[in-house]
Amino acid sequence: MTNPLFYAKILLFGEYGIIEDSQGLTLPYSFYKGALKFSDLDSDFEKESNESLLKYANYLKDLELPEAYKISISKFQKDIRKGLFFDSNIPQGYGVGSSGALVAAIFERYSVKTYLPEHISKDELKDLKKIFGEMESFFHGKSSGIDPLICYMNLPILIENKENVNKVLIPASEAGKGAIFLIDSGMTGETGPMVQIFFEKMKTEGFRKTMKEEFIRYNNACIEAFLKKEMTPLFRNLKSLSVWAYEHFKPMIPESIYKVWKKGLDTNAYYLKLCGSGGGGYILGFTKDYEKAEKMLEGFHKEVIYRF
Template sequence: MKGPLFYSKILLFGEYGIIRDSKGLSIPYNFYNGALKTEANPSDEAIKSNGNLKRFVTYLQTLQNDQPELVTFNIDVLKSDVEAGMYFDSSIPQGYGVGSSGALVAAIYDKYAQNKITVLENLTREKLLILKNVFSNMESFFHGKSSGLDPLNSYLSIPILINSKDNIEATGIPTQSLNGKGAVFLLDSGIVGETAPMVTIFMEKLKEEGFRKMLKSQFIKYTDACVENFLGGDMKSLFANTKKLSKVVLNNFKPMIPEQFHQLWQQGIDSNDYYLKLCGSGGGGYILGFTQDLEKAKSSLKGYSLEVVYQF
């Protein structure tokens, strides 16, 4: 047995900001994917995944008992499939900020949710918000607090524009130009990041008035501008605002940036060869890079592995 594929995602803009109502833009990233699977001779990895699924099923049962109006599952079928060894076969790296738990949540909802909202429906804003709320509750099992955006992106496999917490919409992004010089890329930090501790640090920082002010006057301002520039295809303004955003992140989100990347981050700002920003919650995993000249960025970041996500 093998279920349909669910893809990883990249939040191009909006990490942390969307908690405080900034804009955000999330796109599917088809390089990685995962599917529910059962096989006769499971690997150690499959057995471990199956163990995680057992705990997740217990959580989902509690969720539906507490909030039956939110979501109900074919829980008996789900339980028996998990007992029979079902696991999530995924190439999505965990702790890398590309939505490994989101794809799993989407796969479970797709197969076992009752009265589910399907991808083929006319996805009104109201339906998107219902889905986001269901996914937020489901994914909280993994992170403690989830916006629900990762599973939403994985489930629908279309770019999603976040205008604010209660205003999200499916969107189109400018067409890629595969021979374009500009690019968005992933830089592998080589370290696994954990979402929950990073979110805790952010929530603690929110208690400081200075940090809240900086978020509003700089971080959210530049994030919103980047989203608008990117969707409008205004690449000149996009790079000017990404540079400002990269500086603000380096100055105010240091705990979320692995220490050995602080200098590399600054080097990009000084040379204008590339600008780095957080991919997901940070703390490791991937770092997101923006460059107007991919070849230049590659030579500046020699020795690091770069994965191109989008070219223009």
């Protein structure tokens, strides 16, 4: 029996915005991955994973899923008794989709009907997003279903709005001076509390207005420019997005990152943005000159995810 690997994901654009109907763009990230496996559960990690799968199976048992997307809970529970666990190196609380990969792996193995990502229609994508949202709500309280969908499809996905998602081609990565990279803030972030802060902010009219008129405009313009590989408008809008986040998403920016975030804006050497909900985990960086940015960000662990 093969163990399909499910990769982590990176939300390049759209954090928080997708809650308010902005566009989003996500990519699979193969550096981190997870797969369902069997073992004698000798290690604490395997034992804990197996126990949490059992809790999760109980949650899924009570979910009313449509016929076409039903999951064989009895088969899942039987495998849990046999020593099933999720073997993953995807860090939790880093905004790269640890629970998304788990949901995708479970659906792939236990869904009664088989779906092949390359043959999935736009309507099925919409349905799967909804199903995955319900399945992932166990971990986050409320989920859009986007993370598991990306992990499941293992393809770049353009989030067009709250309802619609589509497969998309992104320009090939090439060996240039520019880069998109991840910075490790050195601390984990919890999605729940961060999302709560966002919803509190959304109660004020001023914030709602700037979210709609500025954040969403910059965010969507970044996506359009990136997909067309137009670097000048991309970096112009990235700077606006980074300034906006620095002013309005302060609580979501890890303390270790404050100063270097501002430094990027002051020097235009690089621009930073949240990767996922923030509060910790990874931060995304964009630069036209990675060598220069790397020197300025000395002391931080960095991973390049795309070159141009």
